[in-house]
Amino acid sequence: MFIAGNYLNFVTEELKDPYKNLPRAIWISIPLVTIIYVLANVAYFAVMTPQEMLASNAVAVTFANRTYGVMAWIMPLCVAFSTFGGVNGAIFTSSRLFFVGARQGHLPGFLATISTKHYTPMPSLIFGCLMTLIMLSSNDIYILINYTSFVESAFIGVSIAGLLYLRYSRPDMERKIKVNIGFPVFFMIICLFLTITTLTSSPRECFVGIIIVITGIPVYLIGVVWESKPKWFRGILDKVTLLTQKACLSVREELKED
Structure with a gap:
């Protein structure tokens, strides 16, 4: 949810009147998605027990099998559409x-x-x-997810930390878009939670993710720092x-x- 809202910042050059439409899109999308997610989880708990949810490989599909009957095929189709939309935004x-x-x-x-x-x-x-x-x-999709989620959450957290540092060290700096300081603080807490959770639950995958990131250092030194090529x-x-x-x-x- 928060990552999807963050995607908007990458395409500000292609937005019409981004200083007005970017905050508007975020204010509309994040509360809407939050409400939908909360209601979906309420529906899951109303039909399934926590143990059944933990045992299910696809909670939404199990929920649909119990409630939709012959129309249960709609749920996998909706999941596919949602995944396609997320991938489209990422690409x-x-x-x-x-x-x-x-x-x-x-x-x-x-x-x-x-x-x-x-x-x-x-x-x-x-x-x-x-x-x-x-x-x-990679033949294990869960390891791949741990690689990417750890690195992404960590770097987003570092970016937010830089934003907070600038808000403290340069409070009078001109900012085209400025929000209440509580929002980036809350966002950073979520990134820290995701990073620490992944690090404690899958330390080996996180270590490999760190190694992958470190391999970019010599590429940066050769491609950017080394000017007299x-x-x-x-x-x-x-x-x-x-x-x-x-x-x-x-x-x-x-x-x-x-």
Whole structure:
């Protein structure tokens, strides 16, 4: 729920009047989703015991089998639609994340190009697809979930901590969108809870997730910190960028100077 609301922050450039519509979308979506989730759990507890819920691999499906009768097939279909919507949001926002990172020089330049036909970061979408396929090579989906949830919760918590630090150290800093300090504090508490819970319940998976993150350090040092790259290295990057632009019919974005 909170992660879905956080996705909106990745696409502010593509929103109309983001300083008005972004807070409005968050204020509408989060209370609505919260109410739906609470009512769904109330319905589950009204039909099933806690032991039955723990024993069920799919609580919603078990609930539907007991209450919907011959129409129980609707629940798996609704779950599929919900999953599709969540994946669609993740794909939509993660590609913009790669795109902006490349535009700032933190990722290879070929990711900072936009399709001339669809006006979308096509290379970033393909890159995200390839990375996803690599992650899906794991034969245990629960381990994969622990990897991603731990790392994601930890980094979101660090980002919120940075926001709180800036609110304390630079209170007069200009902020286009500003909310009550209680909301980021509450959000950070949730991130800490998710991080600590995963760390205590699956320490091995969390350790592997930390190792995966650490492997990005040498890539960052070579790709970003190392500015005096040899000509042959830059030549390879330029060729990859040119090949990607031809294959995806993409070009670099023209940024307006303030």
